[in-house]
Amino acid sequence: MALKELVKSSDLAIDLATAFDASPNPYVLLYPDLRVAGMNQAYLDVTHSRREDILGQPLFGAFDSGPGKEAPENVRQVRTSMEKAISTRRPDHLAVVKFSIPRDLPEGGRVFEDRFWSATHTPVLNKDGEVVMLLQHTTDITELERLRKLSATDSGGAISALDAMIGGGLLARAQHVQEDNRRLATERNRLTDMFMQAPGFIAVLSGPDHRFELFNEAYRRLTDHRELAGKTVAQALPEVVPQGYIDMLDTVFETGEPVEGRGSLLRLQAVPGGPFEDAYVDFIYQPIREDGGKIVGIFVQGHDVTDNVLATQRQKLMIDELNHRVKNTLATVQSIAMQTARSHTDPRAFAESFQARLLSLSHTHDLLTRSHWEGADLRDILRHETEAHETHRISANGPPVPLGPAFALSLGMIFHELATNAAKYGALSAPGGRVLVDWSIADQTDRRLIIEWRETGGPTVAVPERRGFGTRMIERNVRHDLAGEVDLRYLDSGLNARITVPLDRAVP
Structure with a gap:
C-alpha cells in the first residue's frame, strides 16, 4: 500500500x-x-x-x-x-x-x-x-x-x-x-x-533546439530584458527566425564549425507585432562538446556595434555629400566666372565682381557650416548677404522659415545679386533709399514661399537695354534650382522683385 x-x-x-x-x-x-x-x-x-x-x-x-x-x-x-x-x-x-x-x-x-x-x-x-x-x-x-x-x-x-x-x-x-x-x-x-559582468553579450545554449541555459546582463539588455531562461531561441526571440540566425545555430550544431558575423543586422521587436528596432552586432557561435566530442550546445559571444556601424554610415554619407557639394560648388564657381567674364571686358572690373560673388557664396557656406550643413533660416541668409551694406536701410519682415542647404545657397546668391544691384544702381545708391523685404507662406495645402523685394527712395529705374549676368543668375536660380517663378518689375519708385517657390523643396 x-x-x-x-x-x-x-x-x-x-x-x-x-x-x-x-x-x-x-x-x-x-x-x-x-x-x-x-x-x-x-x-x-x-x-x-x-x-x-x-x-x-x-x-x-x-x-x-x-x-x-x-x-x-x-x-x-x-x-x-x-x-x-x-x-x-x-x-x-x-x-x-x-x-x-x-x-x-x-x-x-x-x-x-x-x-x-x-x-x-x-x-x-x-x-x-x-x-x-x-x-x-x-x-x-x-x-x-x-x-x-x-x-x-x-x-x-x-x-x-x-x-x-x-x-x-x-x-x-x-x-x-x-x-x-x-x-x-x-x-x-x-x-x-x-x-555576468562581461561588457560583451554572452549566452550558453543547450541541445539541438538551442535552449537558453545561461546568459549575462549584456545579453538581456540586447534582447530588451525578455524572459529567456529555459526557453529556446525561437520561443524567446521569434522575430529572428526569418533573419537566418536559427539556421546559423543549426549549422554550428550539425557541423561543429564556428560561425562568425561582422556588423550583422539584428531586427528585434520590443512587443510582438510592434515596430522593429535595428541593432548591429559582431558575434561568433562556437560549439560546446562533451568529453567524447559530442556537441551538446553552443557558446554565443559578441558585441553590440550599432553605434559604430551607424557612425560609419553617417561618415560615408557625409563624404558622399561633401563630394557632391564640392562638385556643385566648383560648377557654380565656373559658371560665375564665365558669366562675369562675358559681362566685364575690363580685368579689374571682372576681378571685383567675381570676388564679390565668391564672397557671397562663402557667406552662405559659413552660415551652413555653423549648423553642420543641416540648413539655415531665411532671415539669417538675408542678413549675411546684405551685411556689407547699411543694414539699417534694409527692412526684413516675415516668419521663421528653415531652409535646406541647396535652397539656402541658391537664395543667398539671389539676395547678393539684388543687394549688389541696389547698391550700384538702385535704392542703396541714394542716401535716402531703402529696401523692404517681406516674405510669407501661402496655401497651407500646397505651401509656397513668396518673397517680395521692394526698393524705394532711390533713383528712377528703367528696364535695362540688355539682361546682365545678375539678372540671368536670379532667373536661372529661381526657375532651375528652386523650381519657382520670378517677376522683375522696374518701377519709377525702384526695382520690385517677386519670387514664388514651392516650400516642400526648401525644407531641410
Whole structure:
C-alpha cells in the first residue's frame, strides 16, 4: 500500500507534525529568506532554545556581525549551503561543520562544548517548482570526529584499524571532499560574476533546439530584458527566425564549425507585432562538446556595434555629400566666372565682381557650416548677404522659415545679386533709399514661399537695354534650382522683385 493511502486510511491516521516533532534528529524548517518557520523538539533540545523565542526570527540573527564585519567561518559554510540549495532547487550537503553548543552542568552553570555536525539542506517546492521552504536536517558526528583525532594520536594501537578507518579515514575524506567542493564553488562563483559582468553579450545554449541555459546582463539588455531562461531561441526571440540566425545555430550544431558575423543586422521587436528596432552586432557561435566530442550546445559571444556601424554610415554619407557639394560648388564657381567674364571686358572690373560673388557664396557656406550643413533660416541668409551694406536701410519682415542647404545657397546668391544691384544702381545708391523685404507662406495645402523685394527712395529705374549676368543668375536660380517663378518689375519708385517657390523643396 502506498504511503499516501496509509496516511489516509482510518486505522493508520498518522499525525505528521507529531512524527516530525518526535524525531531524535534535529530538524528546522526555514522560509526562503532564512527565517525560522518551524522546528522539532530535538532541535530545541540541542540548541537550548525555546520555540517562541526563535519562531519567525532570522536563523543567523545571533551571528550578525554588523556592517563591514565577516560572520564566523562555520556560519558562512551553512549559509552558503542553504543559499545553494535554494538557488539550484536541489539538496546540498555539508560533510562536517563545527558549532559550540551550550551544555548545562550537574552542579549548576553552563559551559560551551564543541560539537561536529553533518547537515543536509533540502528545498521544498510548490507545484510551480518554486522554493517555498527549506528543511535542514543535522546529524551529530562528534564521536566520529573524536575517534578520528584519537586514531591520529594513538601510538599504542589501542584503536583498531577498523575504528581508525571509520573514525578517521572516512571522515577525513568527507572533509576533503567538502573543502574541494567549497573551493570549486568559490571559483565557479568568481567565474559566474565575470561572466555576468562581461561588457560583451554572452549566452550558453543547450541541445539541438538551442535552449537558453545561461546568459549575462549584456545579453538581456540586447534582447530588451525578455524572459529567456529555459526557453529556446525561437520561443524567446521569434522575430529572428526569418533573419537566418536559427539556421546559423543549426549549422554550428550539425557541423561543429564556428560561425562568425561582422556588423550583422539584428531586427528585434520590443512587443510582438510592434515596430522593429535595428541593432548591429559582431558575434561568433562556437560549439560546446562533451568529453567524447559530442556537441551538446553552443557558446554565443559578441558585441553590440550599432553605434559604430551607424557612425560609419553617417561618415560615408557625409563624404558622399561633401563630394557632391564640392562638385556643385566648383560648377557654380565656373559658371560665375564665365558669366562675369562675358559681362566685364575690363580685368579689374571682372576681378571685383567675381570676388564679390565668391564672397557671397562663402557667406552662405559659413552660415551652413555653423549648423553642420543641416540648413539655415531665411532671415539669417538675408542678413549675411546684405551685411556689407547699411543694414539699417534694409527692412526684413516675415516668419521663421528653415531652409535646406541647396535652397539656402541658391537664395543667398539671389539676395547678393539684388543687394549688389541696389547698391550700384538702385535704392542703396541714394542716401535716402531703402529696401523692404517681406516674405510669407501661402496655401497651407500646397505651401509656397513668396518673397517680395521692394526698393524705394532711390533713383528712377528703367528696364535695362540688355539682361546682365545678375539678372540671368536670379532667373536661372529661381526657375532651375528652386523650381519657382520670378517677376522683375522696374518701377519709377525702384526695382520690385517677386519670387514664388514651392516650400516642400526648401525644407531641410
